[in-house]
Each structure stands twice: as C-alpha cells, then as structure tokens.
Amino acid sequence: YMDAKKEQNFSAGLNGLWRDIQLGYIYARNDVKEFTLQHLPTASLSDFILGKYDIHTVHSSYRFRNVMNMQNFDIYLGAYWSQVHADNHNGNKDRYGTRVRFKYHF
Secondary structure, three states: OEEEOOEEEEEEEEEEEEOOEEEEEEEEEEEEOOOOOOOOOHHHHHHOOOEEEEEEEEEEEEEEOOHHHOOOEEEEEEEEEEEEEEOOOOOOOEEEEEEEEEEEOO
16 A cells, blocks of 8 residues: 555555466556656656556566576566556556566575
C-alpha cells in the first residue's frame, strides 16, 4: 500500500516458480487525484488515468541459469498482459509487452 501525495495505491500479487518457469498474477487498485505533466513527452500522456482504476496483470518468464558460465547469474525472459478497468475513463484497454530481468544472487 502506498499513500503518495494526491494518490493512493494498493497492489498484491502471487508468483509461482516450477523448475525454471515462473507464472504470476498482480492486482492493483489506484486512486490518482492529480499528477504532474512536467518533464513528460506528450506522446505518453494518453497512458495516464485520473481517478480510480483496477489493473489485473498476468506475467510469465523463463529462467536461463548461469548465463555466460557465470555462477549465480540468471536472466529471466518473459511477457506480461494487463487489463485496466477505470471508473472515469473510456480508454479501458489491454497492455502487454515483454520483460527481461537480470539477477545475480550472492
């Protein structure tokens, strides 16, 4: 839970790992009353939503172990899909993409 200036955000998720395959789900509930447009490119303004909205995200990834023969260095390659449900926004839409995570564990 985060109570930032002019917004309240909550998120919770579950992740499961079976061998080298990861599958997860994240739920987020946001209430954004205001945000600053300073230092933002105008092309990305349509991604911002004022008001209350829910986001449901499903993500998956595959772990490649000991990349470049380096002990304890793993790379996760994956994808995600999110669905946004906004109270005061007609642009409820799906968001999707790829993700890369680098992990070095001591």
